[in-house]
Amino acid sequence: MLPLDAEHTLRTVRAGDGAALARAYRVNREHLxxxxxxxxxxxxxxxxxEQNAKDCVADxxxxxxxxxxxxxADDEIVGRVNLNNIVRGAFLNADLGYWIDERRQxxxxxxxAVATVIAHARDALRLHRLQAATLLDNAASQTVLARNGFRRIGIAPRYLHIAGEWQDHVLFQRLLDDPVTAPSAHP
Incomplete structure (x- = not known):
């Protein structure tokens, strides 16, 4: 477990998380x-x-x-941060995705949370680069990325099938050998 602030920690998804994940997704269904x-x-x-949690452990x-x-502190799930599609070899890259409970935004x-995962990707996974994509109008997510040193690298037309339609996305990257400065929580 990695501490984030006085009230929250970050840990990997584990078998047995199914009920808590289902609750978190139901609470945030409209928000997400x-x-x-x-x-x-x-x-x-x-x-x-629960099956997805087991798949996460296997992956x-x-x-x-x-x-x-x-x-x-009582193990309620209030967000996710994922490193997907980890590629080794000459690329050393992963796709970053995340969300936070609407009540805690x-x-x-x-x-x-993203800063903590950046440090983990660099130090424990020894990755070189992370990439992320946001919908064009997702200013809040773009702010999270900017605070964590991600740089905009372009627009991908019809990049992902989101909310029932193919949507354009802004693409970002973070080179992990660039200095990491952890953001602080708002008071």
Missing amino acids: APWEPRRSEGFFTEAWQ AAAGRSIRFVVVT GRGLGSL
């Missing part, structure tokens, strides 16, 4: 809908989330991805 692919009703069930063991949850928690 504009930013994510359309989800089936099954996605919001404990059974689906981490195989080195394909590592998925984290932001948790409170605007306090710097997303920025802290």
Whole structure:
């Protein structure tokens, strides 16, 4: 577990997280809908989330991805940060994705969680680069990336199928040998 602030820590997804993940996604269903692919009703069930948690553990063991949850002191899941599509060899790259519970936004928690994962990607995974993409109008997510040293590298037309349609995205990258300055939470 990695501390983020006085109330939150970051840990990897583990088997047994299904019920807590299902709760977190149900609470944030409307909040996340504009930013994510359309989800089936099954996605919001404990059974689906538990199987996905087990898949996350297997993917981490195989080195394909590592998925984290932001948790409170009583282990309530209030966010996710994912490193997907980890590529070794000459690339040493991963795709970064994240979300924070709607009730906890605007306090710097997303920025802290992303900063912690950047340090982990650099120091523990020995990656060279992270990439991220946001919808064109997702200013909050773009702010999280900017605070963490990501640089805009272009626009990808119809990049991902989000909220039921192919949508353009702004692409960002973070070279991990650049200095990392951890953002602080808002008071």
